[in-house]
Amino acid sequence: MTLIDSLKSFFKKGKVKVGMGNYLKTITDHPNINLPPSEIWRIQEDLRYYRNDMKNVHYFNTYNQKKERKPHTLALTKQMSRQLASLVFNEGMTISIQPHADEQGTTVGQGDDALDKFIKKVLADNNFNQNYEENLELGIATGGFAIRPYVENGAIKLAWIGADQFVPLDSNTNEITSAAIINKRTVSERDTTIWYSLLEFHNYDEVAHTETIENEVYRSETAGEIGQNVPLSNWDEALPEKVVFSGLSRPTFAYFKMPGKNNFAVESPLGVGVSENAKSIIDAANIAYDQYVREVQLAKRRVFVPYSMIRPVAKQEGDLFDGGFPQFDEDEDI
Secondary structure (H helix, E strand, O other): OOHHHHHHHHHHHHHHHOOOOOEEOOHHHOOOOOOOHHHHHHHHHHHHHHOOOOOOEEEEOOOOOEEEEOOOOOOHHHHHHHHHHHHHOOOOOOOOOOOEEOOOOOEEOOOHHHHHHHHHHHHHHOOHHHHHHHHHHHHHHHOEEEEEEEEEOOEEEEEEEOHHHEEEEEEOOOOEEEEEEEEEEEEEEOOEEEEEEEEEEEEEEOOOOEEEEEEEEEEEOOOOOOEEEEOHHHOOOOOOOEEEEEOOOOOOOEEEEOOOOOOOOOOOOOOOOOOHHHHHHHHHHHHHHHHHHHHHHHOOOOOOOOHHHOOEOOOOOOOOOOOOOEOOOOOOOO
16 A cells, blocks of 8 residues: 555545545445445355354353363255255266357357367366366355356456345346445454455446446455545555446356245345245254254263272372272263
8 A cells, every 4th residue: 555545545444434425334334335234244144054153052060160162063065055055056967059040040140169169268268167166165055156257368357256246226127237245354453454345337238238447445454344434545556446348248256046036125126045934944944953962972871889899909109089080981871
C-alpha cells in the first residue's frame, strides 16, 4: 500500500466513524443487494454441515461438573454430496461440439471442428473434469455454485465461485442475469491480519447484449465483516473501476442451481442444499451414532476385588503398595 493509498484509507476510516463512509458489516448491507440475510446464514449452516462441524455436546459428570466434548458423527452431508456429484458428472465424462441441422434439415457448422478443439483445450488446461466434479459436490451441499472465465498470460482460465461468494442481483424465470461475486484474501500489515474483499458487480443488459463489471474493494480488521470501502489499488494497481463487454449473448458467468424450489425463501433464485430439508434426520442419526459409540466406550468391564486376591508383581520404584503393584493380563481391556 502506497503512502497516498494509506492516507485515502485513513480519511475514509474517519468518515466511517462519523457516519459518512461506506462500511459493510455483511454483504447484505450493500445498497445494491436485496438478498434476505437469512439466505446468507442458511448457506453458512450448509457449509458447517458439509464440514461435519457439529456443535459440542454438553453434559454433567459424576462430580456435577459441566463438561463438553466433540460428538461422534457420520459426515452424512459430505457422503451424500460426493455420491450425487459422482453420479451427475465424473472424470470419465467426454465433451464435444457436434454439427447441427437448421430448420430445413441442412447440416451447418463448418467451424465445429475448430471450435471442438478449442473447447477441449480450454477444458484440459483447466483440468475441468476433476475440478467440476469437486465443485459440483460442494454445490450440491450448499445449493449451487458459479463459474466464470478470465484471462491469465493469454490463456483462458476458469474461476470457481462457491455459494457463499455468489449473490444474485437480477434474475428471470430461467437464469440469473446479474450477480455480485465476492473474492477474499488476507494480508499482514504491521503484524496485523487484514481481510480484503473484492466485490465484482456483473450487470448484464439483455437488450444491448452488454455486460458491465464494476469493482469495489473493502478492508476489514475483523474476519467476519466486509469492512470499509478503500481504493482499488489496495487489491491490484491495475484493477479498473468499470469494464464493459459488448456482443454477448449471455452473462460471462454460469450458475448451477440444485433442482427444486427454494422453500426457505420462495422469492430467492438460489438453490437449497441436499441436507437443507433433512437436517433433523441428520441430527437424529448423529445423536444415535454418538450415543452408541459412547455406550461402547463406557461399557468396559469393571472388576471390583479385594487387593489380597490379586497377586502383585515385584515391587518397583514409585509403587503405592509395599508389596508391589497388582497386575492384570496385559491384553485385557478393563
